[in-house]
Amino acid sequence: MSADYWNSSQRNQWQFTRASLLDARRKIIFLERKMIQNGLIKDYPNIVYDYNMRIYLHNLLLKLGRRLNVRQIALATAEIYLTRFLTRVSLKEINVYLLITTCLYVSCKIEECPQHIRLIISEARNIWPEYIPHDTTKLAEFEFYLIEEMDLYLFLHHPYKSLIQLKEYFELNYDKIGFKLTDEELQNSWSLINDSYITDLHLLVPPHIIAVAAIYITIVLKKNLSHTRNKNNDSNNNISSNEKQNDKDLNIDDLMNLSQKTNTESSNDTNELKQQQQQHNQEDPKTNTNELVNFDLDILDEDTIKINKFMNFLEGSHINLDEIVEAVRDIMNLYVLWNRYTEQNLKKSLQGMLLRRV
Template sequence: MAANYWTSTQKQNWLFEPHEIEALRQEVQKQHTKVVEQFPLPDRRLIFIFIKERILQLAKHLQFRQQCVATALVYLHRYFLFNAVQNVNLYLLTATAFYLASKTEESPHHIRLVASEARQLWPEYVPSDPSRIGEMEFCLISEMHSQLIVWHPYRSLTALKENQSLALTNEELSLAWSIINDTFMTDLPMTCPPYLIAVTAIFLAVIFVPSKSSLDIKAQAPDIQNIADAARFTSLGGRTGVSNTLSQGMGNSGVSHNPATFGYSNQIIDRSSIKAKTLTAATSSEKMQNVIRFLVDSDIDIERMINATQEIISLYEIWEQFNDKNVKEALTRCIRGQHFES
């Protein structure tokens, strides 16, 4: 096991440029053209929103660490870099990813228990034989070349809460935690190092949360463990969560309350508008100025951070299109057409 992220297999083998990921996906589509065209699926981010909900369903009655969900999602991202979604029983794979992640994150469950819970939730798609999860686990480990340790942004967020120049409040930390949770529905865990995702989440949280006086900030004494326990794997996704957060956060900073301005509708995102209004908020906030100073002093890759910010905003835009029933029906057609039933 690597002692730090910089010497880890994640840094060495599972960090890609966006164009590299796109090339890998095009290669997978080329290899499986027939099945991809026969069973079209929604945007991959909608698929991962659906998967996240299934993992949380599975974990509901089991004791699990929050990072189990994040690690399972990373495993699935890696698996689908080299495999088409249409070529696998997604429900069985999801249960297997959670089972494997629970062991990696030192919160293990017996394979029979995981199989039983999955079978109760999805009886049409999960076999009663636990050995099928064992077989799928072998395939999943093989695709990842036994490189199972995942470094998450939560650790960086925990470290950054101690930074006196940032002086993050409980509200900002909680919002940043939820934003990090949402990044696992995007490619960011494979295109950005964990610390950069954490810093991007802090940046967005500081923008969205109303400014507070320095006295208020000092009085709050953030407790990251309490925040982690409360947040679990909550998200900002969906019209209510995103719009309310933006409205509350931007209300005191001179930025429009209209969610459509930020692309949380079917309209095209106006990037220049976002940039201009964000800059307005930044220049009027002492907290934001502190964050900007921190970014300059820490030599963060600003261009990559901007791209990460845009990807998060794009996720919230497409989240408006998410319909659990539609995604489920598309996957059901695929699974039944491929005869993956139990």
């Protein structure tokens, strides 16, 4: 295991480009067809590894993890194991419920919060009694299968660490950057990272890119979100105190609605700021820079100032902005698809496939 991401197996062995990841998934489809032709597996057209399936598997993993009180880092590791495994193995040839259980079992070992094999089998059977065998050797066999398909590369670097490091950096350099994360913004960013494991981002970009994308979504959409909610509150006054409390946090509906919009307001504010600076420089070249900044920032509201400060930090950093744009787009697209998520047909399809196996 490498102490840093840049020399780790995660980057050198398990980081794809979008083209190479697409090629890997095409190979799985080709393998499926070959196995169906040879009679090794049956064809189940409704079983597809799309976003509906990913969200369903994500929910299964969370359900089992909560029963076992597993730490978030172990859940995240298990989800990456799941995603990696499914770049090489077809859903139609495995028991996905046993796969979920095995991924969590292995990740708990790696993240130093091990669960006894009998306990994890027992809890999994309580949730999915028809799919999880009593025999613990089945899980042990699947464990070796999982590790083999991942080429023994099990140690991971997660965006959570990058998020904490960024928060600490902003606090230490607040006088210079003028930006820092509140506890609420940190929590929202953390939640976005949790959900990002449904996407392919952890196979495509470094962890710090996902952390920065989560911060960007939190602070940029929070501004639009506050305006949207103010309008809604004016028209809906009969809301309970509990609903108002929950309304403070970003949720799927908020992100889905706002993801359809561009960040035009923020871009316009930034462009307006630059135009005002250029115009002011032409009128009075001797103007002090600090006075100019204060003059312009007085025009903007607090949220826009915060966004501009963060964008200035990104512009002066060596972080790949193209990758951040990709990450933001993928996370926002996830919430659009999540809003259309339906579980019932998917659950029935998996049941039909698994219960018909001999």
